[in-house]
Amino acid sequence: MSENSLTKDEVKHIAKLANLPVTEEEIIKFQKQLSETVDYIKTLSSVATQGVEPTSQVTGLKNVTRTDEPAPSQTQEEALSNAKNTHNGFIKVKAIFNEQT
Amino acid sequence: MKTYEPIIGMEIHVELKTRSKMFCSCSADWFGKKPNTHTCPVCLGLPGALPVPNKIAIEWSIKLGLALNCKIPSFSKFDRKNYFYPDLPKGYQISQYDQPFAINGNLKKVGIRRVHLEEDTGKLIHQGDSTLIDFNRSGVPLVEIVTEPDIHSSEDAKAFLQELHRIIRYLDISDADMEKGSMRLEPNISVGTGEVPDYKVEVKNINSFNFVKKAIDYEIARHKEILEKGQVPVQETRGWDEKKAITYSQRLKEKAHDYRYFPEPDIPPLIFKEKEIKRAKDQLPKLPGDKRRELKELGLKDDDIEIIIDDIATLNFFEQALNVVRLSGNREISAQEIANWLVNKKINIDKQNPKDLIMAIIAKKQNSQISSDIVSKAIDKVISANQKAIDDYNGGKTGVIMFLVGQVMGATKGKGDAQEIRKLLEKKLTYG
Known part of the structure; x- marks a missing residue:
């Protein structure tokens, strides 16, 4: 075990910053690894x-x-070629609320 | 009764009008273009892409810093500001953290804390249960100007922003068109009661000077009301609802953002020699303050000066018109006269050229000279042909003057002004 262990809250915070969902088990696992x-x-x-x-x-x-x-830039087709979902030339993602920084 | 002092700082974002983006060669002319047609691996944040800063964007940021009386540190660098939001695909924004291009300036007695350069984000369109993303704007050079909290009224905030807007237009580094979002305004507002307040409220992305003023006034009143109750306003970010003319809470759980800034490893530092900075300073164009002084020396009225310098196109037109007069050696047309025409007659500077304006002024002068000669002759004629009316007038029936005015008007076929003719007639009849 490491000398200065991260707290569970710190692990949760890091996961949140990376936008990763973590389970309670994973938190314990990452607490040790991190x-x-x-x-x-x-x-x-x-x-x-x-x-x-x-x-x-x-x-x-x-x-x-x-x-x-x-x-010259890439074409729209090239730009969108890696997107999972598109709509009328836009990249489409699940609704994101106004948390803009 | 407590005294309340509003304490206001501003953050202003300005999109530079470079031809290409900040860190790649995609066209920066994104407005109104088909979505996702101005992108490449750099501004899409694809792995392995290497950002290379746009030289002009850096020069323009320094120019703006100098125009705002800032110090330009010899060492500067870019940093990564990490956050997870799909308006930038990299997971971070390339910005400047602790070593921006310009620091410690001032404008209209307001301290300028810093001027730094970063990249604009993509545009998000929120639509029901999905969000649509257009990365055309992502990576367009964006300058951020941060002031000290030195502003104490909404009027001063507006005046400061208008002067900053003029400076940007004079420097010709941005359209600063608020309707297109190329200049965005964010006031930070708190209200102090003697001590320094320990909260501030930020109102985001306002796109007009009048709305900034209204939002500040709204916030000041709101804070006072809360403070009156012995409470402290919540530190938060608010939005501006222009239809209702109110601000509304956007993020209640405002905590220190965890942006984990670190130096951008892909971009070597920027180092400027003192003589380069000096040269940039020497090459600054004349700014609104300089022009204000020049026009004042020409003897123009203050109100007219403000109208002329407000828009650089109007100023250029005025100066060209003045030049036409100077070159022609005509001493009869004063600077103020040109200003009168420009300000009061609502000259369409897009349709008329300065030379035409001067011709029009000269023609008008000559015309009025000609018509005053005609009027003066007509008066003499009317007086000698209407001895009875003159006797009546001299006998005290002054009402007869209107008959004489009518005669003169008739003789000149409507040339000349009735009031003016009356005055001339009275003078003539009284003094001969």
């Missing part, structure tokens, strides 16, 4: 980082941009 994952990531804190500049990029690249030139 806690182990977090512990594993914690290995990183053993690295000495004093004097190291924080960064989110390691490629050394910067200012990679494109000119504002439009190019």
Whole structure:
């Protein structure tokens, strides 16, 4: 068992953010698995980082941009080819209430 | 009696009018197009697609930041804002979190906290038990401007937004057309009673300056009523119902969003040299504030200045007309005279050109000169032909003046104004 176990509520919260339905059994299972994952990531804190500049990029690249030139898009058929349901050129999903962020 | 102070901040979203989208080459001209015809693996969030930022969109965001007196940090980056909602297919929006393109500016005494660049979302149409999705708009460059809570009345909020709208139009970076949704307004409102209030209410996606004003007034009154009862308004997001002119609760369980922002690993950081920023600043066009000063120096009335600068097309027309006068060396037409014609005569600037306007002003002047000559001659004639009426007038029967006016009108075949003729006649009869 990991030292800092995630609570059940935390697991539920994560599942909600990912829009995944989870059963009570799964919550217990993921509680253990996710806690182990977090512990594993914690290995990183053993690295000495004093004097190291924080960064989110390691490629050394910067200012990679494109000119504002439009190019042809996919056709509507191509765009919709992976959609489970469509309607008059739209992708159709189950009703989503106004939870827009 | 407690004193209540409204505390208002604004969030404004503006769609840039670049030709292509923010991170891919799909056309950004989405409005009114067939659904899902402006998409590609990048803006559909397909696996393996690589977003590459649009250079012009970045330049325009910086331009806007500079126009709002912001600092442009030398280091900037994009981040992922994670949320699960089908208006973006990736499961996140590429936005900017802690290092936006512009910070710490001000406009009309309102602090500008930040100006950042992100991608617009797809359009959802809610229809009964299903939702229809069109991704044409997904990935169109969207600038967000966030102010400090420095606004204290709905009038000031409206005036601030109108000036911001003008600036955007002067910079020519967006249509800022609220009916098409290319400028969207979200006020945050709370009401303080001496202390800093510990709640705020956000009203989402309002598409007119007047509605913002109404929504703010509605909220202020609502909060006061709750505060009067010793309660605190609920922190929440509300919508604006324009038919009923009220706001309504959208999300009661408002908690800190768990967006799990992290740096966008697919896009290297953006680094700007000081001289690049300086050059961008030097290249800013004249803004509404500059134009206001210029027109003031020309001696225009304040009300006319506001009308002329409000719309850049009207301003351009005015300046071109002024230029026609200057080039012709005509000293008889003043800037104010051009303004009078433009403002009061409702000149259709789409149909008329500035030169025609000046010709019309000159023609009118000459006409009135000609007609005043004719009137003056007619008066002399009428006076010498109507000695009896003149004697009556001088004898105190001043009512006879109307007979003389009628005679003059008849002699000029209706040219000239009756009031004006009467004045001229009286003057002539009194002083000779």
